[in-house]
């Protein structure tokens with residue numbers, strides 16, 4: 001059975017450069033793992049009062065995470081930090097599935113996770129935050145995180161062009177992820 005990698009793109013923007021990077025990563029995983037994209041657009045801002053009964057959008061996101069062997073997050077940098085979109089999603093997913101045992105397993109328990117990012121500045125700070133957060137929510141971080149700059153022409157023509165070294169790093173990250181889920 002082929003391995004499943006769930007992509008989380010941390011930008012909801014049409015034409016997102018992080019989404020474009022995800023498409024490149026998908027090519028790097030072709031033939032090695034099945035890729036799907038998590039649609040988390042219907043998940044509301046976290047509110048403990050909304051946890052019970054489980055919202056359909058949250059249940060669907062949990063199912064997608066549980067069915068995946070690994071997660072690959074493609075994250076913009078917002079103010080040198082994690083975009084609220086991704087943090088909100090991870091907060092929801094970090095909650096115990098059975099709330100009668102709040103320390104019990106979440107859908108993310110032991111999940112293998114890696115991160116890449118397209119931005120102009122702040123990758124280092126962003127990656128440091130993910131490297132603190134992801135183990136805290138009981139996931140296993142793998143691979144060297146790939147950082148890409150927004151190339152100068154990208155805002156004019158909407159097309160992200162990855163430098164050769166970045167494309168190589170992305171392929172290596174895909175390889176490392178595949179190795180980790182064998």
Ligand SMILES: Cc1cc2nc3c(=O)[nH]c(=O)nc-3n(C[C@H](O)[C@H](O)[C@H](O)COP(=O)(O)O)c2cc1C
Nearest residue numbers: 011013016017018076077078079080119120121122
């Ligand atoms: C609220 C906000 C904060 C941002 N902060 C940063 C930042 O700290 N560093 C940076 O390089 N770009 C920053 N940007 C610009 C984003 O990197 C840029 O919009 C990028 O294209 C977002 O990724 P996307 O193309 O996948 O949507 C910020 C953008 C927004 C909307």
